[in-house]
Amino acid sequence: MIVIVDYKTGNIASVKNAIDKIGFTSTVSSDPNVIGNATKLILPGVGSFGNGVKMIQSLGLWDVLNKKVIDDKTPILGICLGAQIMTNSSEEDMMHKGFGWVNAETVRFNFNDKTSKMKVPNIGWLEVKQCGDDKIYHGINDIQSFYFSHSYHFSFNEDSSINGMANYGYNFPASFVKNNIIGIQFHPEKSHSFGLNLIKNFITKY
């Protein structure tokens, strides 16, 4: 059973609608028991890092998610904020720690030492250049545009997990994969048909 984790800040319906459209069924839940029985998890996200972490904790989902992802190795797809919460921490809110499933931090776009100052947040379509493990991008053009909407991005302490790069003033990681853990900064659920393909890859190939 595919479970979309509802921690009351995510763009739940967009993800559910996308999965419906590609012909799979999914359940939206914030119940630890339902999440505990999931065969695949999706951690969506719109919102702020601190609030997201707080909501996961106050709904009693922190431990069950850790267990599912680390002990049971259940495949999990983090989208945008959901993926940022998989990192150690975020400059958006230093009071709250992330899951730390990948050795990365979430940092704000910083153009201080750059000649071209870009607008923040980065909202719009950027090309994603695939690198490393490309299973999640199966059947998708190597350079395909996806929809981004964010002020913060992943910054990896070791780059072995990065499998997609984008450029907004400078290069930043657009996606990562580490065994059963997949994190994506852009919004596949809102990136027309190639976004739907990516979600389908997660469901059928992991």
Add this chain to the structure above:
Amino acid sequence: MTNYRTIPIILIKGNGVYKSINFKKLNYIGDPLNTIKIFNDKGADELIILDINATNNNTEPNYGLLSNLAYECNMPICYGGGIKSLNQIEKILSLGYEKISLNTIAFQNPKFVMEACKNFGSSTIVVSIDTKKSMFSSPKVFINSGTKSTGVDAVSYARAIESLGVGEILLNSIDRDGTMLGYDMNLVQSVSNAVQIPVIACGGANNWENIEDVTQTAKASAAGVGSFFLYQKSHRAV
């Protein structure tokens, strides 16, 4: 360079799509679900749906309709109209919307805007600024769907809005709305240069050249488009 976005703006009233001229003279365009299907097929970058009646009639957003529209839509959508509470924002986001546009409430209650940004993230919160030129001075901000003048200068208001943590500004020119006379380049450029956050220019688009100009010369991050897409046969939009 990063690509700019072209964003169809769909005005709804009740269950229909309308298009205004100078924020008045509403023309009925058609059914919103059909409109969205067409923009899906055309692969639009984003959509903005504005309920032009909700604030002035003091009604709740039309959740049933909004839910149907979100289900149909394969691209990011922003909703604006009649928002007064964090609960309403949460509810609309949960229907499948990425962004919420605040207008009258943002002017009346800056603290609410800050709360919204804190709860839902900067990139979720857009503030829509309706402006009108005055005879001898700078463009001024209007609220309540353009019916009430505030006397506040548009550029300084945009700066104030940015300081609240808002992720994006939707900048409307009431003078150009529905006229297809081209964007108000001076207005867009002065606001775009004054803030670090993206600005969506709106009002007056007549052709692709206008869109190119407003993004390249006036530095808008995105071009909002109404009549140009809704009426022109060559694009067979609606």
